[in-house]
Amino acid sequence: MxxxxxxxxxxxxxxxxxxxxxxxxxxxxxxxxxxxxxxxxxxxxxxxxQTDTLHISLLQAEKIFLDSNLSVLAAHYNVDAALAQVMQAKYWDNPVFHTDQVVMANHNFLPYKKLPDGSPGAQYFIGIDQLIKTAGKRGKLIAAAQTNTAISKLQLQDVVRKLRSQLHIDYYTIARSLGSYNFYRQQQAQLNTLLAAMQQQLDAGNISQKDYLQLQSLVVLLKQDMIDVGSDMADAEADLKTLLHINSNVFIKPDINSMPQVLLPEDASILIEQAKQNNPYYQMQQQQTIYQQQMLAYQKALRVPDVTITPNYDRLSNYAPDYFGIGVSLPLPLFNKNKGNIQSASAAVQQQQAIQSNAETELQNNVVNAYNKLKLALTLNTPEQQQFVQRYESLYQSMFNSYKARQVSFLEFINFFNDYKDLQDKLLQQQLNLALATDALNYETGIDVIK
Structure with missing residues (x-):
């Protein structure tokens, strides 16, 4: 202690x-x-x-990510502020109080005392102005604020989608790197055992120094491969820990038992329709178009003048001691009919419609591209290939034991060892490509079509 x-x-x-x-x-x-x-x-x-190992599944990592980052991201993208703007748009304009009081008259300061005959001694005026918006301006502003809130929520969903995809990439990269690292370490242990035996044979003069150095070069190359894959794993670990807000002394070990069974539709048209309903970026462009159209309608409504109602009271007016009246005022749209703002809003609508059309084309192409890549990755993930890999691994063990027993030549063993190592690297990369292709299709679609 x-x-x-x-x-x-x-x-x-x-x-x-x-x-x-x-x-x-x-x-x-x-x-x-x-x-x-x-x-x-x-x-x-x-x-x-001390470094602790954290065994974690992908679902657990996603939950930690959402619990750690969602509130921060929501605050960053001002979702609550957008909701407050909707509430603000619903308020009426405040009434304006105004009055006109006598300060000095007939050399008298504040002559409010009654005259000798009992009549009031001074005049004063009180009025209240209330602005009433016409042409549905208030309702149009409320609708625009609600659309802006929807845009803020979709922006948040899009950022979460991107970060979640980055989390998946880091997670699968760590799994692939860890698999490669463990394979290299296993091969290094076997070669070290073989190298120790060959050292004895070299000392006894039974083998040439050339064979011994060639085997030693394999060990050096394996160490370099372990360093390279360890560097990639460290980079992915750092990114994943940042997303999960995990201490740097913890090593995250992915808990992957097997890849999910992938069932794809015959064509990508179904996935495109799902993407249009769930992809937050595409939906955000749709909402942006609606928002620009709402702002155009609001600018057109500004051509209609607002009305100001003024109830007022005047004591000791020109013809009545106590005067109660009501005034109405409105600007006359003779010179300014808001044409410039209407043209600007109309151009913004056309621009956003072009952006939405491009977003739809991009969405279709991205979904089809991800769909084709996943189909291509699936062509290598077959039961026949798994059986081939198992037979090849058994053959490698037989080859290793045969070389130890001096039943095969050193050159045959070296060639087979390099081929076996390349095969394992490609198999691990193939698993990573399949996982990344699956995640890419889910990313473009906006939902987990493949779980």
């Missing part, structure tokens, strides 16, 4: 003098105890700086 002793020495110097701590008020002791616990935990982490 060295870490615990260290935190006590730091927090209670002078040989653990805790008497002042016991004399503190209850709240003070609680606060200092919390600080002590936090300090101890921090020192414990420093003393136990």
């Amino acid at each position: 060295a870490w615990f002793k260290a935190c006590l020495i730091i927090y209670f110097p002078k040989t653990f003098n805790v008497i002042p701590f016991l004399r503190m008020p209850f709240k003070g002791r609680i606060m200092h105890s919390c600080i002590l616990i936090m300090l101890c935990l921090q020192l414990h982490a420093q003393y136990s700086n």
Whole structure:
């Protein structure tokens, strides 16, 4: 418990003098105890700086990612702020109060006292202006704010989709790199055993130094391959830990038992229709078009002038002691009919319609491309290939044992070893390509059509 002793020495110097701590008020002791616990935990982490392995499935990684990032992303894309704008658009304009009071008249300051005959001594005016928007401007602004909220939500979904896809890429890359690393380590152990035996044969003069050095070069090349694949795995680990907010001392080990069974439709038309309904980027472009059309309708509505209603009261007006009236005012659209803003909004609609059309074409091409790539990856993932791989692995073990027994030549063993190593690399890359192709089709479609 060295870490615990260290935190006590730091927090209670002078040989653990805790008497002042016991004399503190209850709240003070609680606060200092919390600080002590936090300090101890921090020192414990420093003393136990060991790498732990976290076995995690892809579904568990996705859950951690959403729990750790969704609230932050939602705040970044101002979904709550967009909802508040909808509420704000529903409010009416505030009434405007105005008055006209007498300050000085007939050399009298604030002449509000009654005259000798009992009549009021001064005039004052009170009025309230209330703006009433016409042509459905308020409803159009509410609809535009609601569409803007939908756009913010789709932006959030699109970012989550991209980060989730990056999580899958990192996860599968780690699995592939880890498979390669374990294979290289297994081959290195076998070659080291063989190298030790050949060292004895070299010392006895039974084999040439050329054969020994060639085998030693295989060990060196395997080490370099292990370094390269370890570097790729470290990069993917760093990205995945950032997405999951996991401590750097933890090693994430993917928990992949087998690849899912992939059932594809006969053509990609069904997937294209699903993508149009679920792809957040494409839906966002649709909502952007609706928003621009709503803004065009609002700009057209601004041609119609708003009405201001003014109920008022005037004491001691020209012809009545107490005057109650109502005024109506509106601008006359003679010079400014909002033509410039209408033309600008109309151009924005045409521009967004072109963007939406391009997004639809891009969506169709991306789905078809991902569909074809997945079909191509599936052509190599067959039961016949699995049987071939099993037979080839058995043949490699037989070849290795035969070489140890000096039943095959060194050149035959070296060639077979290199072929076997290349085959394993291609098999692991094939598994990665299949996983990435599956994820790419799910990404373009917007939903997990293949689970």
